[in-house]
Amino acid sequence: MSNTLNVAPALKNPGQLYPFSTEVFVEPTEVFGEAVCFAPARLEGTALGAGETVKLHGSLAAEAVRHCARCLCEVRVPIRVDVDETFAREADPDEPDRYPFEGSELDLTDCVHDNLVLELPIRVVCSEDCKGLCPVCGINRNLDSCTCLEGGVANPFSALKAMVENDEEV
Ligand SMILES: [Zn+2]
Ligand SMILES: [Zn+2]
Known part of the structure; x- marks a missing residue:
């Protein structure tokens, strides 16, 4: 399963918004000392080409599987986050937040992973009454x-x- 987004039309027509909707698979990752799994994420929005960069603007929805801090049972945490990211062909030391890309495809894996991890609550409980x-x-x-x-x-x-x-x- 590939996490790539073809942005050839956006690169060909700079300044024009291209809507997209795609599913992104995120590997389990260790956060706050706990292995966190993610249900496939959906990224929807628009791609805007501008010379050597592509800007993605949209929203990301996914579900993280965490464990209750009190009873350790599994808790599914819905995540929804606005995404505003720039992909660039050339790395620029002044713009460390940009993601690199080659050709006409963006690899969304790192971008989606980073946005999801930033949104994770430090601690979850299965219920306030747990x-x-x-x-x-x-x-x-x-x-x-x-x-x-x-x-x-x-x-x-x-x-x-x-x-x-x-x-x-x-
Ligand atoms: Zn619990
Ligand atoms: Zn006891």
């Missing part, structure tokens, strides 16, 4: 119950751990 894992025995308290934390806190270590985890949730 009870998380028991800090003592580790069971998923959404699915099961245990008596570890009953009748106040059994030992100082679990109290400390519970405090730390509550802090993280703010």
Whole structure:
């Protein structure tokens, strides 16, 4: 599966907007110490050729598969982001944000990957009501119950751990 966009018409007719809509596959990537997978992204917008550059303007929609920070279950996070990027034939040290291209095709892989990663929330939870894992025995308290934390806190270590985890949730 290729992530390329043919921009031959935009290069041939500078100044004219060419609408496009394409699907882009993004490899799983490590973000915030977690492997994040992405459902195929859809990039829709217009391509504008200007000499040796092509500007893409549009919106990117995808879904990231993350894990709940409390109970570790899978959470699908929808992502929608406006994209405004320039591809250039020649690298320009003054314009480090540009993506390179050759011929008449843009490889959208890096551009889409970068835009998605920037939009990822640092932390996700499956639900605001998620009870998380028991800090003592580790069971998923959404699915099961245990008596570890009953009748106040059994030992100082679990109290400390519970405090730390509550802090993280703010
Ligand atoms: Zn959860
Ligand atoms: Zn427990």
